[in-house]
Ligand code: FES
């Protein structure tokens with residue numbers, strides 16, 4: 011039996027047909043849609059390297075079956091920048107050197123975007139660390155990561171206040 | 176000058192946009208096949224029957240290979256030829272590859288690999304230290320023993336004696352990017368291999384042997400790894416060889432990537448150690464004599480275990496002058512994964528032995544452990560000190576080649592047995608020496624300890640903690656300040672060499688290549704800074720390119736923290752050759768001295784005229800001057816006889832100190848790191864931002880090794896902690912709440928690249944401060960010494976608290 015779904019990935023509509031209902035969103039992105047920016051660290055929901063946004067919420071794409079995403083709106087690390095202009099979280103990771111090997115970085119950034127959007131942690135470093143603790147970094151670039159998220163959170167809140175003012 | 180700047184990592188923009196490519200991200204040609212190993216489910220024994228028919232008929236399977244199907248060498252060992260890619264019939268550990276499935280997809284290969292019907296004849300597995308000692312199951316003929324002075328006499332006649340034992344676990348690398356390789360067959364039997372490896376030359380060598388071609392037919396390329404930490408020094412051999420063999424057989428590109436569980440079950444980890452010690456000391460805690468018996472479980476194959484165990488012996492002194500010392504090292508062969516390189520390479524284990532002794536001595540005497548440590552420090556460096564002895568005259572190449580076995584991989588750290596020993600040196604009179612006879616001439620820990628104790632407010636906090644502990648029966652705090660002295664150089668002396676290739680194009684842009692590999696440590700950035708500064712051009716004029724065995728041959732692994740030391744110097748040599756040619760040309764044109772020509776800020780100033788760097792490149796080209804050069808570097812001053820344990824294996828030492836405070840809940844054994852202050856010696860840092868990142872990352876990883884990261888094998892030899900759910904590496908929230916890291920800003924007294932120091936491994940051992948702080952907190956529960964083993968999981972901490980309380 012085959013399954014066909016239609017979803018939006020980084021703003022583009024994609025129609026996909028599978029023979030196997032067990033294909034994860036991570037494999038769909040990496041192997042079928044040529045979007046290898048999302049990384050596979052553990053493939054079992056325990057490292058966060060595969061974090062993407064589905065309808066604005068951060069999820070582990072290795073734990074999400076692609077067939078369940080008919081009509082969903084998926085954003086990956088490749089879809090975050092607007093042309094040449096980096097998303098504030100991306101810019102902040104560059105500025106604070108929030109990585110070493112970079113393998114966890116796409117997941118960290120997507121997770122940070124999701125976390126900031128959730129709006130519960132504000133700019134409290136302790137809560138940011140807690141909120142990011144599902145994204146492992148074996149290089150332990152945690153200092154830069156926390157600083158980057160904190161800085162981005164501040165900037166994005168400022169922007170919001172300015173816009174609403 | 177572009178050196179010494181806190182620049183971010185190269186490829187930063189690529190990383191944050193997801194465009195940075197790792198091996199698994201390289202687009203593969205259609206028709207690429209995927210590989211998986213079928214692995215053993217027992218730890219020791221023999222295969223009596225192997226039915227692969229179900230595997231062969233599984234969907235998507237193209238071929239299934241056994242040991243007997245391999246056309247050439249069945250060997251992926253970096254050292255002793257004792258590591259077959261596929262087991263013929265003997266099983267040495269649970270997880271050992273037995274057969275190779277080649278299929279149309281990764282999943283198809285993995286599913287098929289599970290379908291074999293294998294019958295075994297089991298034998299008792301050798302798993303523990305005791306099992307191995309009893310069976311005399313070991314590498315080398317017997318224990319390696321180094322002796323300095325008369326230990327028995329010194330210990331027995333000292334006013335106080337202690338003895339004890341510390342066990343410390345291994346450590347899974349958990350590089351976030353798992354092992355991966357991709358082989359693309361070319362014409363005439365050539366093979367291009369993309370491998371996530373710290374040692375491209377070794378991959379090239381093992382692949383060449385496995386496909387029966389000379390090394391020139393194999394090209395290995397690696398742009399970056401998603402973490403290595405030593406786990407990609409030899410553990411990638413199996414995947415690359417498997418891919419190349421399958422690619423040769425099928426004529427199709429072949430790719431292999433370990434799933435995380437497979438990665439953890441198949442590959443080697445840090446060596447676990449058990450160290451017995453005996454020491455004699457005076458009332459101030461100064462050691463008169465000390466004796467260590469180090470035991471390590473090396474796993475089933477030799478791999479790099481010999482140099483790892485050597486380095487543990489070489490760090491049995493850490494920062495302390497041991498006049499009478501005996502170090503005995505047992506390298507045990509067990510039916511477990513073949514333990515391998517991991518950041519520190521045995522150094523952390525050896526160092527933990529003496530740090531435990533310091534802690535135990537202080538507890539016995541009721542002294543501040545820091546006072547005992549300081550009482551035992553090496554003497555301070557003498558300004559202008561004694562010059563080190565001269566290097567031995569180079570040996571004629573014939574004398575070496577006569578002693579080589581053919582096919583020996585001389586670029587591996589494991590190649591100990593086939594390399595003639597270096598000459599041992601005589602220490603200059605009056606200088607304190609390590610137990611292996613190297614003079615310690617650059618000891619800066621006195622000053623560093625003073626500075627750190629002051630900024631961390633050690634003395635006041637120690638008193639405050641004692642008061643808090645007296646008042647609080649449940650929560651106990653502990654604090655410890657521990658030093659690190661780490662030897663820099665490969666202990667296999669001939670590996671201390673590096674090559675580079677630099678081209679300048681007519682437009683002034685620069686292509687740079689060297690033998691080092693990038694795994695997140697920032698090597699490429701540092702070396703590019705060197706190149707840019709030699710030519711006086713902005714950093715973006717330098718193109719950082721993938722490591723490629725066709726550009727720079729016969730490289731050593733990027734390991735032993737040597738990456739920037741070696742490759743920085745080689746790149747500098749190559750750049751200087753080209754720059755000198757340019758300067759000579761301009762000197763001739765302007766009738767001036769070549770030495771007066773300045774290269775800076777993208778310009779070249781010659782005889783009152785200013786050119787852009789690009790103009791000079793064009794001019795040189797038009798004047799038929801070569802704008803391409805190789806560079807080469809070998810570390811000076813090294814002389815080392817590892818059998819006798821005598822000489823100067825290290826060019827210099829890197830230092831550091833950390834002060835950590837913890838709080839322990841004595842009802843549950845749970846704890847937190849409240850604060851850590853670090854002062855680390857990176858010499859004149861090439862890039863303080865990158866170095867601070869290395870220091871923080873190293874500390875966190877070291878603390879992880881000693882606290883939460885626990886490997887558990889069951890009685891059948893199965894690794895039970897083979898996923899992040901059961902094996903806990905530090906997360907963002909585990910970092911100390913207060914974490915201050917500073918670099919000790921002083922030039923290396925040895926002539927290294929811009930007087931910097933290596934920084935990859937030394938900070939790892941700063942994590943020892945956490946274990947010692949935990950010991951301090953537990954000691955507050957009673958009067959008995961806690962004798963805390965590592966990893967100090969909450970369970971182990973709770974058990975130690977019970978022990979201390981029960982003893983009182
Ligand atoms: S790959 Fe999805 S959480 Fe690790």
Ligand code: FES
Nearest residue numbers: 110112114147149
């Ligand atoms: S930067 Fe290497 S895993 Fe995070």
